[in-house]
Structure formats: structure tokens, C-alpha cells
Amino acid sequence: MLTVTLIPGDGIGPEVVEAAVRVVEATGVPVQWERFEAGTEVMNKYGTPLPDEVFNSVLRNRVALKGPITTPIGTGYSSPNVMLRKRLNLFANVRPAKNLPGVRTRYEDVDLVVIRENSEDLYSGLEHIVVPGVVESLKVITERASLRIARFAFDYAVKHGRKKVTAVHKANIMKLSDGLFLECCRRVARDYPQIEYEELIVDNTCMQLVTRPERFDVMVMENLYGDIISDLCAGLVGGLGLTPSANVGEDGIVVYEAVHGSAPDIAGRNLANPIALIFCAAMMLEDQGEQEAADRVRRGVYRVLSEGKVLTRDLGGTATTTEITDAIIAAMAQESASPA
Numbered sequence: 001m002l003t004v005t006l007i008p009g010d011g012i013g014p015e016v017v018e019a020a021v022r023v024v025e026a027t028g029v030p031v032q033w034e035r036f037e038a039g040t041e042v043m044n045k046y047g048t049p050l051p052d053e054v055f056n057s058v059l060r061n062r063v064a065l066k067g068p069i070t071t072p073i074g075t076g077y078s079s080p081n082v083m084l085r086k087r088l089n090l091f092a093n094v095r096p097a098k099n100l101p102g103v104r105t106r107y108e109d110v111d112l113v114v115i116r117e118n119s120e121d122l123y124s125g126l127e128h129i130v131v132p133g134v135v136e137s138l139k140v141i142t143e144r145a146s147l148r149i150a151r152f153a154f155d156y157a158v159k160h161g162r163k164k165v166t167a168v169h170k171a172n173i174m175k176l177s178d179g180l181f182l183e184c185c186r187r188v189a190r191d192y193p194q195i196e197y198e199e200l201i202v203d204n205t206c207m208q209l210v211t212r213p214e215r216f217d218v219m220v221m222e223n224l225y226g227d228i229i230s231d232l233c234a235g236l237v238g239g240l241g242l243t244p245s246a247n248v249g250e251d252g253i254v255v256y257e258a259v260h261g262s263a264p265d266i267a268g269r270n271l272a273n274p275i276a277l278i279f280c281a282a283m284m285l286e287d288q289g290e291q292e293a294a295d296r297v298r299r300g301v302y303r304v305l306s307e308g309k310v311l312t313r314d315l316g317g318t319a320t321t322t323e324i325t326d327a328i329i330a331a332m333a334q335e336s337a338s339p340a
């Protein structure tokens with residue numbers, strides 16, 4: 001029996017996590033969920049948005065499915081999401097973006113994966129007031145973390161039959177920090193002659209992503225660029241309701257979460273699209289060796305999207321979170337177990 005730490009989070013988190021749990025249950029794969037609250041209410045009760053017992057559970061189970069958690073803007077406590085990644089050493093964030101059947105977008109043939117460095121850069125949280133009116137935020141780039149993420153990206157490319165890795169940077173301006181990142185990517189690229197390697201400045205990358213997204217395959221980048229570019233990539237394939245991600249640690253711990261946040265504008269109204277979280281669950285099942293179940297989940301989703309009858313608002317429909325989840329579960333029952 002697989003035991004999974006379940007963190008519903010806040011905002012739309014509990015709604016989309018519940019949908020993903022129902023879908024996993026419908027596959028028949030036995031999973032025991034260890035459920036933990038996290039977020040603002042927990043902060044008010046316990047003085048921390050992520051109590052130690054959550055970390056201990058993930059360390060024990062090595063796999064977690066997580067909903068988004070709200071981070072106060074400008075003031076308040078540090079991001080629980082960043083906290084989780086740091087404390088569990090989840091250094092790599094894998095964010096695939098692929099066109100889906102039935103989802104009409106401006107682009108075709110998008111099939112790329114953003115590999116985002118998760119542990120440093122401007123997310124080091126090192127900020128201070130130099131004198132009133134002047135603030136410094138430290139961007140920290142290390143050789144160790146850059147080599148580690150570059151190797152992860154190339155290994156990912158090999159493992160998934162990908163052809164090219166693009167290192168995204170701004171080393172023309174940040175010559176030392178992004179220069180070091182780039183130098184590390186170059187060093188690692190030499191060990192993978194079978195994978196094409198290219199470098200692209202981040203602003204040019206954005207322009208090319210919205211003109212020729214099909215030219216991209218695996219992309220590796222620092223934390224901030226990865227955060228921004230992966231939302232852009234979600235937009236290319238139909239929006240934040242559709243894109244999953246996996247936070248991967250050196251010691252094999254994986255926390256699966258959607259790219260999207262807690263969407264306070266639609267929270268608690270049964271309106272959220274649960275597909276991103278359902279795809280997270282499919283990634284989790286696949287990584288746990290449950291390929292057939294993962295395929296069935298994906299094929300169920302593809303069928304519902306292709307039919308276009310039961311769609312949430314972000315996809316142009318009127319269905320609720322519950323209704324699209326019901327439709328996906330019904331579609332899974334109709335699907336054969338051939339590969340997705």
C-alpha cells in the first residue's frame with residue numbers, strides 16, 4: 001500500500017485536491033492518505049503555516065500531493081511553499097506544458113518541460129533595508145546548485161527521450177551570477193553529446209515562446225525565471241488549470257503540486273479546474289510504477305476535454321469542479337488501459 005502525505009492547502013486547494021483524491025481512488029490503486037492542514041488558518045492556530053508534523057510525514061512517506069498555499073504579499077510570513085522546498089531540499093521543479101486534445105489555444109505542437117532550480121536565486125529570502133528608501137535583495141547562485149540542476153535537466157532529457165536542452169539566462173547583464181549558472185550548464189552539457197544544447201537570453205526566450213513555442217523541448221533555468229516562464233508556458237497550452245508540476249529532491253522525495261496558486265478570486269465556489277492537480281496525481285502514480293493507472297487517468301481527462309461537454313469556466317464551459325471530476329471518473333471507466 002502506498003502512503004502519501006496529503007496537503008490540501010488553502011484557497012481552491014481543498015477543492016482540487018479532493019478531486020485528485022477521488023480520481024486516484026477510482027483507479028483502484030490502494031493509497032493511504034496522511035492528511036495535514038497548512039496555510040493561513042494553521043498559522044493563526046500554531047504560529048507556523050507548516051507545522052513540523054507535515055515535514056516529518058513527507059520525510060517518512062517520500063511522496064506528497066499538495067494543494068496551493070496562499071502567501072501574504074509584501075508583509076507577513078515567508079512563503080510556506082518555498083519553506084517546504086527548502087527544508088526538504090526539493091531542488092528541482094519539473095513543469096511540463098503540452099497541448100491537450102480538445103483544448104483550443106493559439107499554438108499547436110507545444111510539448112516542452114521547464115526545469116526550474118528551486119533552492120536559491122532571489123528566493124534565498126535575503127532582503128534588508130540598507131537605508132530608508134533603499135532595499136537590497138540578494139540573488140544567490142552557487143556552483144553546486146547550478147551543476148545539480150543542469151545534470152537533472154540533461155538526465156531528464158535522456159530518460160524521457162527528449163532531444164534538446166535550452167539554458168535560459170541573463171548573463172549579458174548578471175555576468176557573475178548568471179554567468180556561473182551558464183558555465184555550469186556548459187560543463188554538464190559536454191557529458192551529454194547526444195542531447196543538443198543551446199543558450200538563450202530570458203527576454204528573447206519570452207518572445208520566442210509566444211512566436212515559436214514548438215521550438216522548445218527541455219528548458220533549464222534559475223528559480224525566478226522558472227517561476228515566471230512556467231506560468232507563461234501554462235498560458236500557451238490552455239492556462240493554469242491544466243499544468244502540473246513535481247518538486248524533486250536529491251534523495252528521491254517528490255512533492256507534486258499544480259503550477260497555479262490558491263486562486264482566491266474563485267475559492268470556495270466549486271469553480272476551480274481540478275485537472276492540473278489530477279495530472280499531478282497521474283505523475284505521482286507513474287513515478288510509483290502504476291503506469292496503467294496513470295494512463296487511465298490521463299486518457300479520462302483527454303476524453304472529457306475532447307468531448308468538450310463538461311468543462312470548467314476557465315476552459316469556456318459552465319461545469320463545477322465536482323461535475324468535471326465526475327465526468328473524468330466516468331470517462332476513466334470507459335477507457336482501455338492502452339498507453340496515453
Ligand code: NAI
Pocket residue numbers: 012016067068069070071072081240241257258259260261262263264265266271272273274276314
Ligand atoms: P493563481 O495561480 O492563484 O491565480 C491566477 C489566475 O488563474 C486567477 O484568476 C485564478 O482564478 C486562475 N486560476 C488559477 N488556478 C486555477 C484553476 N485551477 N482553475 C481555474 N482558474 C484558476 O495566482 P495568484 O492570484 O497570483 O496567487 C494567489 C495566491 O497563491 C498567492 O498568495 C500566491 O502566493 C499563491 N501561490 C501559491 C503557489 C503554491 O502553493 N505553489 C503557487 C503560486 C501562487
